[in-house]
Amino acid sequence: MVKIAIIGSSGGVAKEVIDVLLATKKHELLLLTRQDTPTTAPTPGTTKIQADYTSVPRLTQILTGVHTILSFIAVTNDPESTIQKNLIDAAIAAGVKRFAPSEWASAGLEQMPWYAYKAETRRYLAEVNREKKILEYTLFQPGLFLNAWTHPYQSAKHVPSIEFPIDFLNRRAILIEGSEDHRFTITTVQDIAHVVARAIDFEGEWPVVGGIRGRTISIEETIALGERIRAPDAPFAIETLSPSDLKAGKITTSWAPRFEHPSIPPEQVEVFSAIILAGVLSAISAGDYESSDEWNRLLPDYEFTQPEEFLAEAWRGKP
Structure with a gap:
């Protein structure tokens, strides 16, 4: 103790x-x-x-x-x-x-x-x-929360659902041009919590970089997964942004996710949402969300939740 x-x-x-x-x-x-x-x-x-x-x-x-x-x-x-x-x-x-x-x-x-x-x-x-x-x-780095893809339905007890550029509800996605094969790590909030609890009890020295890898997946694979779960007979509607538009802060798509967080004042949500969309898409394209697997290797008996099973259950019976 x-x-x-x-x-x-x-x-x-x-x-x-x-x-x-x-x-x-x-x-x-x-x-x-x-x-x-x-x-x-x-x-x-x-x-x-x-x-x-x-x-x-x-x-x-x-x-x-x-x-x-x-x-x-x-x-x-x-x-x-x-x-x-x-x-x-x-x-x-x-x-x-x-x-x-x-x-x-x-x-x-x-x-x-x-x-x-x-x-x-x-x-x-x-x-x-x-x-x-x-x-x-240690720097706990789990990548993106898999729970984001159940929005607007909350799939964690305390972490609220958030809008994301890959939108399972409305079967659509916003990408940077040519980024379909870019990869990122997704991990459930529940897995993160359990890994942290095990890290507390870990008797060895904590690694400085503490990657937590639920699953590393490409944008293309994510959209294909969304289509299987949400729209087997209809492809997602894909819109793209150029890197130059993102750098200039020009969001020209027909929709954009709204990012809300307690640290963002309500009157600044619209401005920050555009900044965050550009940053998140650029970060995915740059590989910034691709986590290493230090804690996976230090806790080899822990079984991470996979996106297929998690999302299929989360969306079962949802319109």
Whole structure:
């Protein structure tokens, strides 16, 4: 049994991981949040604390006795990643053994400017350990969430469904010209949570790059899968964008996914949706979402959910 601090514990992915960790009945969970703490009785096995992420001394006090930190905090408006740097400094001062920064997505970040804080956190962690290992850490990188392809039906308990350029509901897709054979990794949120729980118990040293590979698949294979599940007798309607249009921010398709996230102010959703669409398509084309398989190899007995079975069940009986 170890004490685990969950940073950004009110987020959907964090809640999925918390549920799996609590189900093991092995660990004590310290849930840190910027929100006001509730007056109701806490869930057994958890302690919730309202945290001031600007104070390293206060964070150090809170994290004393913690073995592992899992960060899920999204700070898209903090490209310098001040919060995560403060957490890292406090973790080192408090004697924390392991740290997982807020990754939970792509291996590459160059095409997605809203992930600048992740890149800066990676740089800072590497600098901290440049001369000798001070803090053990891993970058959990599962690629895209397979659950996105069940939109508008939610297929995870806490992570809401999101619109995506490959739209199973309306049998359509938006691609970059010539990108049909480009590949990316897809992993269910449920598998991510279970891998993290097993990583907590892993007795060896955490790998710095912590790829989680549910399945690596091409855009063409994904669309063919969608057609088999959703439209056996009718192909998906495909629209394409040129790389130059994307670079210029010109979205000329007849539709575009709307990306909504708690970190995006409602009045900025339309603007950010265009930016995110361009970034995600460019990232897929660049191979940024193709994850490695470090955790697959370290946990060889874990069986990952495959997209065919997951999506066939999720869409069964749906119009």
